[in-house]
Amino acid sequence: MMLPALSLAKRELVRFFRQRGRVIGALATPVMFWLFLGSGIGRSFAGQGGDYLKYAFPGTTTMILLFTSIFGSISIIEDRREGFLQSVLASPAPRSSIVLGKVLGGTALGWIQAFPFLLLAPTVGVPLSAAGLAAGAGILALTAFFLSSIGFFFAWRSESVAGFHGIMNVVLMPMWLVSGALFPLAGAYGWMGWVMRANPLTYGLSALKSAVIPGAAEPFAAGVAVAVIAACAAAAFVACAATVRGEGA
Numbered sequence: 001m002m003l004p005a006l007s008l009a010k011r012e013l014v015r016f017f018r019q020r021g022r023v024i025g026a027l028a029t030p031v032m033f034w035l036f037l038g039s040g041i042g043r044s045f046a047g048q049g050g051d052y053l054k055y056a057f058p059g060t061t062t063m064i065l066l067f068t069s070i071f072g073s074i075s076i077i078e079d080r081r082e083g084f085l086q087s088v089l090a091s092p093a094p095r096s097s098i099v100l101g102k103v104l105g106g107t108a109l110g111w112i113q114a115f116p117f118l119l120l121a122p123t124v125g126v127p128l129s130a131a132g133l134a135a136g137a138g139i140l141a142l143t144a145f146f147l148s149s150i151g152f153f154f155a156w157r158s159e160s161v162a163g164f165h166g167i168m169n170v171v172l173m174p175m176w177l178v179s180g181a182l183f184p185l186a187g188a189y190g191w192m193g194w195v196m197r198a199n200p201l202t203y204g205l206s207a208l209k210s211a212v213i214p215g216a217a218e219p220f221a222a223g224v225a226v227a228v229i230a231a232c233a234a235a236a237f238v239a240c241a242a243t244v245r246g247e248g249a
Contacts, residue, residue, distance in 0.1 A: 004093035008101025009108060012072060016109050030067060031117070034060035054124045058209045059181025061118050062201065065110040065144045066176050070168055072106035073151030077161050096241045099152065103237060106148030107141060114140050118212065126213055135211035142229050143204035147172075149236035156243055179205045185219045200232035 034056055079085040088098055118136055121128050154171065158164040178192065179201040185193055196202050207225035209216045218225070 002097070002100075004088075004091070005097040005101035005104060008088070008098065009105035012075065012102065012105025013108060015075065016072070016105075030060050030063035033063065051125065054126060055184075056181065057121060057124050057126060058205060058212065059176075059179070061114050061140070062143060062179065062181060062205050062208065063176055064114040064117055065140065065147050066172060068110035068113055069106050069144070069147035069151040070172060072102075072109055072148060073155035074161055074164060076102060076152060076155040077158055077164060095244045099237065099240045099244050102152055103145060103148045103240065106151065107144040110144035110148065111137075111141050114144070121212055128212065129214075132212050132214070136208055139204065139207045139211055139226065139229070142226070142233055143201070143208070146200060146204065146229060146233035146236055149233060149240050150175075152240045153236065153243060156240070175199055175201050178202070181205060186217075200229060203228040203232075 034053070037052075037056065076085070079088075085098075089095065115137055118133070118140065119128070150172065154167045155164050158167065178196050178199055180196060185196045185202070188196060203220060203225040206218045206220045207222055207229060210218050210222040210225065220228075
């Protein structure tokens with residue numbers, strides 16, 4: 001199972017870095033969003049010492065993972081259209097290895113782009129320790145695996161790139177918007193608070209903040225947040241594997 005999975009993951013990495021537009025789109029868009037929004041709101045934000053750039057930094061890191069998972073998932077639709085996916089499905093490789101390869105490729109791409117951005121945390125007043133950086137790296141990997149699995153699940157069921165973009169706008173982007181990336185859970189209205197608590201990405205972001213921001217007042221204990229995002233990542237992967245085993249290309 002691992003050989004075909006790693007081969008597919010390697011293909012995703014090579015394919016991604018050969019397409020400069022995908023690299024720029026996945027990284028530049030979240031960074032520009034962070035700079036423009038954070039600089040516009042500036043110190044009018046009451047949380048995190050009044051500096052919105054500091055507050056929104058972990059959310060922007062998660063947004064990089066989200067955009068990477070979206071672009072990576074689109075390749076599934078392209079592979080189906082070009083006939084590559086049908087060839088892989090006809091091979092002796094287990095279908096679960098197809099899922100694992102695609103998801104691992106998306107996870108690696110997201111991590112490779114988000115982790116260097118995380119190193120810029122001191123520029124907004126977030127001191128990084130070796131332990132915090134190591135914990136943050138692991139949480140980024142878990143969150144990237146979850147988002148890549150979610151992206152795979154919807155891309156596999158999409159017939160076109162346009163259809164997948166519709167799902168992105170209805171599911172994936174709102175998932176990020178109500179994760180605590182733009183506003184804290186503590187200040188949300190009651191119904192929005194429950195929506196945020198039901199959102200798995202809220203726990204991934206909370207765990208990341210607890211790891212990299214010393215003394216961050218998060219609504220969930222770090223261990224609980226890590227356990228939830230890990231469980232959701234595993235459940236999403238199982239759902240992807242079940243979908244691929246039950247359907248053709």
